[in-house]
Amino acid sequence: MKTNQKFISLVFGIVIAVLGAFFLLRPSGYPGKMETITIGLPTSIGFSTYIIIAQERHFFAGNGLNATIRDYSEGVGALYGLLKGEVNITGASEYGMVGKAFTGDRVRVIATVSKTGTYFVTGRKDRGIKNIGDLKGKRIGVTLRTIAEFYLVRFLSLNGIQIDNVTRVNLAATQLEDAISDGRVDAVISHASYFFSIKHRLTANGAGWPAQSSQPTYVIAAARNDWVAQRPQLVNRFLSSFAQAEDYIMNHPEEAKAIVQKRFKFDRPSIDSVWQSQQLSVAVEDIPGNADPGLRKELVHFRLKHPACAMCIFIV
Numbered sequence: 657m658k659t660n661q662k663f664i665s666l667v668f669g670i671v672i673a674v675l676g677a678f679f680l681l682r683p684s685g686y687p688g689k690m691e692t693i694t695i696g697l698p699t700s701i702g703f704s705t706y707i708i709i710a711q712e713r714h715f716f717a718g719n720g721l722n723a724t725i726r727d728y729s730e731g732v733g734a735l736y737g738l739l740k741g742e743v744n745i746t747g748a749s750e751y752g753m754v755g756k757a758f759t760g761d762r763v764r765v766i767a768t769v770s771k772t773g774t775y776f777v778t779g780r781k782d783r784g785i786k787n788i789g790d791l792k793g794k795r796i797g798v799t800l801r802t803i804a805e806f807y808l809v810r811f812l813s814l815n816g817i818q819i820d821n822v823t824r825v826n827l828a829a830t831q832l833e834d835a836i837s838d839g840r841v842d843a844v845i846s847h848a849s850y851f852f853s854i855k856h857r858l859t860a861n862g863a864g865w866p867a868q869s870s871q872p873t874y875v876i877a878a879a880r881n882d883w884v885a886q887r888p889q890l891v892n893r894f895l896s897s898f899a900q901a902e903d904y905i906m907n908h909p910e911e912a913k914a915i916v917q918k919r920f921k922f923d924r925p926s927i928d929s930v931w932q933s934q935q936l937s938v939a940v941e942d943i944p945g946n947a948d949p950g951l952r953k954e955l956v957h958f959r960l961k962h963p964a965c966a967m968c969i970f971i972v
Contacts, residue, residue, distance in 0.1 A: 686718060686719050686720035686893070688720050689720065690717075690720050690721070690722050691720060691721060691722065691890060692721075692722045692723075692724065693716075693721050693722070693723050693724070693744050693745065693890060693894060694723075694724045694725075694726060694742070694743045694744050694745075695707055695723055695724070695725055695726070695743060695744065695745050695746065696726055696728055696734035696735075696737050696738060696742070696743035696745070696746030696747070697725050697726065697727050697728065697734070697746075697747075698728045698730065698733070698734035698746065698747050699728075699729065699730065699829065699847050699849035699850070702747070702769055702770030702771075702772045702774075702873075702875035703746075703747025703769055703770070703875050703876075703877065704747070704916070704919070704920075705770070705901075705905070705912070705916050706769055706898050706901045706902065707725065707747075708915055708916055708919045709901040709904055709905060709912055709915060709916070710723070710897045710898065710900065710901040711723060711725065712915050713900075713901070713904055715896075715897040715900040715901055715904075716894075716897045718897075718900070719893040719894070719896050719897045719900075720893055721890070721893055721894065721897065723897075726742065726743050728746075729828065729829055729830045730799060730802065730828060730829045730830075732799070732801065732802050734746040734747065734748075735748055735763075735878070738763065738878065738879070738880060739762065739763070739880070741880075744879060744880075744883055745766070745877055745878065745879045745894060746877075746878060746879075747769075747875060747876070747877060747878070748763075748765075748875075748876050748877075748878040749803055749873045749874060749875060749876065750873070750874035750875075750876065762880060762881060763878050763879070763880055763881065764878065764879065764880075764881050764884060765876045765877070765878055766876075766877050766878065766879050766884065766891055766894075766895065767876065767877045767895055767898065768874060768875070768876050768877075769875050769876065769877055769898065770874075770875045771872040771873070771874055771875070772872060772873045772875055773866060773868045773870075773871075773872050773873070774847055774848035774849075774851075774873070774930060775803075775804060775807045775845060775846070775847055775848075775851075775866070775867040775868050775873075776845070776846060776848065776851040776864050776865065776866055776867050777791070777796075777808070777811060777843060777844070777845050777864065777865050777867045778836065778843060778844055778845075778846065778851065778854050778855065778858065778862050778863070778864040779791060779794070779842060779843035779862070779863045779864070780836060780839070780842055780843065780858065780861055780862065780863075781860075781861050781862065781863050782861055783839075783842040783843075785842060785843055785863055786863055787863075788815045788817075788865060789815065789816070789817070791812065791815075791817060791822060791842075791843055792817050792821050792822065793821060793822065794822055794823070794842035794843055795822070795823045795825050795840075795841045795842045795843075796808065796822050796823065796824055796825065796841060796842065796843045796844065796845065797825045797827040797831075797832050797835045797836060797840075797841040797843070797844035797845070798824050798825070798826070798827070798844065798845050799826070799827060799828060799829050799832075800824065800826040803873065804829075804845050804846070804847070805824070807845060807867045807868055807871075808824075808845045808867065810869065810871070811845070811865075811867045811868075811869060814869050825840070825841050827841070827844070829846065829847065829849075829850060830850075832844045832846045832850055832854065833846075833850055833853055833854045833857060836854060836857075836858070837854070837857045837858065845867055848926075848929075848930050849920060851864070852922060852923070852926040852929075877894075877898070879891065913927055913928075913931055916931075
């Protein structure tokens with residue numbers, strides 16, 4: 657009899673311990689059912705900063721979200737993944753939403769998250785590129801049908817070089833570093849996620865310039881219309897997670913910077929440079945309606961002038 661009582665007591669103790677651990681470890685702040693959300697993570701520093709912080713600090717879990725992160729080497733892949741249903745939400749740029757005029761109103765903005773200036777042009781000095789004007793006549797690696805191509809055309813034009821005076825070599829973002837390092841191209845335009853690695857590879861043989869010419873990229877969070885309509889509360893919880901991430905970034909800037917630095921494997925000077933180039937602020941608003949109409953007109957003009965890109969959607 658005593659043996660049975662001891663056994664029952666042991667089992668009861670184990671059950672209490674398991675239940676206690678469950679309630680102690682269960683994320684606080686959201687009492688309802690945990691729901692799964694898949695988020696596309698392109699190489700946009702602005703969007704990625706929020707995602708990385710929210711994941712690391714368990715803000716998604718605290719809002720009842722079991723967040724699965726899917727990495728994309730390029731923003732184009734992330735947006736196409738959104739359209740194909742691979743992810744529920746992804747990062748995009750203001751320019752991408754101009755594409756709705758060409759592709760139909762299937763995607764909508766759910767929030768703006770930052771302004772960034774993180775595209776750079778890098779050239780090889782041993783190919784005679786020491787000044788911007790030296791890019792004329794050179795082979796420049798760029799991921800076509802992305803915002804990088806838009807920035808390249810704009811950068812060259814502002815510096816007196818017509819796009820027809822260079823040769824664009826279509827390369828995936830992940831191919832840019834090797835292509836310029838082994839000399840297949842003379843220069844590249846790349847996001848900061850790749851620029852600092854390229855700069856490290858070329859060392860003294862590299863010459864670089866910011867490519868956006870004081871024109872920031874407005875980074876947004878985007879989702880499909882049908883998904884947003886079916887899950888408005890899920891969207892609100894996602895945005896709450898972003899708001900918490902923003903609060904953490906503002907109140908713990910060094911800790912937040914260290915988390916992002918680790919994720920992108922930046923050295924300290926690189927993360928400092930990237931951090932200064934972005935303005936983080938979550939706002940629930942429709943970018944196409946509030947953006948500078950002059951900027952939208954400039955991009956539309958670019959699309960019409962370059963038919964090969966007329967149907968593409970530009971994203972970060």
